[in-house]
Amino acid sequence: MANIKTSEKKSKAQSMGMHTEVLTGRTQQKFFNPDEAENFYYFGTYDVDFNKRTDLDVMNMSAPEANKEIDNLMSQGYGTIVIKNPQGKHSLGVGILNKLNLIFEGSLGYFGMGSCDGPIVRINGRVGWSCAENLMAGKVVIEKNAGSCFGAAIRGGDLICKGSVGARTGIDMKGGTIIIGGDAGAFTGFMMQRGRIIILGDVGINLGDSMYDGTIFVGGEIGSYGSDAVDAELTSSDQDWLRRKLKVAEIGEDFDVSKMKKIVAGKKLWNYDNLEPTEKKGAI
């Protein structure tokens, strides 16, 4: 079991609330050896050419058929794919594990772009529940609104909604950045563990409820704070990062980030230092 020790060295990242402890002890990390590069193969990935572009009309396709066709096009080297007539279908664009320019001309249903690792996606419509759930890397931009559980459990990448989002945005997120141009619903950042959420508009009740770590920035009004969510000082580093991030996200570039509120975990709910029952028994 890893031990948790508080680091005394304060880096810039730490001052922004990104890292507060270091892990020592047993690790399951596998180290990459360049000499064995050919042995490392990410199943289901392709070398694609961004300049090779095609359209795919999914009007009369089911979600599995459309996703298989996207996979087929990537296997042919297409690096830019424009999806026509998504019509609010569910589970479109899931499980893409390589670089790809993907453009949806319309809206998606629930679990759109779920479990992806790497693609750059633009959705010119709205998305339903659980958009980009488990995103590991890449960028997903939604031009309109999004449903609840937006960016649930993401581990990395940038997830941007230019409109408003429903409840439980960033629930259980473990990394990455979620940026909302409009308002967000109740329980935003519920049980988040890492990563950052930026909301330019208002946010509903129970913000950051039971959050373990991570940071939430809010530009508008907050309905109420959840358990263990507390205010923190907005540093100049935070403001620099926010400006940079909003610019890259093509959203709120002129927004006055100096007036944003910063919310972090109060860590009163943390029990990491407590011994497990079996360990307690041993200690006695």
Next chain:
Amino acid sequence: MCGIAGLIHRGKSSNVGSELQGMLQALKHRGEDSTGYALYGDTDGKNFIMRFKVGENVGEGSSSVMEDVSVYDERKKIVDQTLSEMGAKIIKEERTLPYSLRYEVDYETKDLLDFSQKIESIPGVEILSMGKSLEVIKDLGNAKMVCDRYSLDKLVGTHAIGHARMATESGVDIKSAHPFWGYPFSDVSVVHNGQLTNYWNNRRVLENKGMRFMSECDSELIAVYIAQKMREGASLEEGMKDSLTGLDGVFTYFVATKDSLGMAKDTMAAKPLVLYESDDLVAMGSEEIAIRSVLPHEIDTYDPFDGEVKVWQI
């Protein structure tokens, strides 16, 4: 899981039967144990339309007890006799299925409580809806099956709400299917997606106030709860806002009256709802694909927030 859908045309009528069928069929993966429609048709407003059942659909998958069809005829006779005794005149009679009937009734009253109690005192008889415009049609199967069975695709009206049900809390039967009539109010109907956790507490209180429950489906509570609030003088919107604290659990529900359609979402926002709103049409459903069945072109939709109540007029 269940799926709900609704639409309201503002300032005009449309083929709401066919439109709602498309919306509910798009949600059939959310449940197809039963499907129900509450359709607000164009009528002259003179007579009451009474949709009622004298038995259950005992087809495949039903949890109802099998009965001989002759029992249905006996019950119908008693209904006809009771109507006659109350001075209600049957203007038109349709018997779509052995257990399901539609009457147009000439009856002068503002209080439907007494009327409904007398009809429903007949064992096995339940009024599905009562109103000058409202018709509740519900049966086992998915939206298309029910629509075809009752020829609903040609019904023209201003607004409608519907429900595709996956039975979880109660049986697979018509009495537990949505929509629920807002008994004893003319032209009030409710559909619901979610679970109510204070059903029995509220039911006991409301029954003590004289309200009636026909099923053990928790969703029926919403119809009765709103109806009771309206009885006490609240407007539809006030009753719905009150329900956000009076009802415990997770819910998104729609209520429709003769000239309005409303939605409410609980404070946890745990159940989905997507909404499209324009000057001449409001369409909403558990998923966007429901709205897409009536508006296939690109549109702006959004999710209402937690604790939100909205009401639109025709």
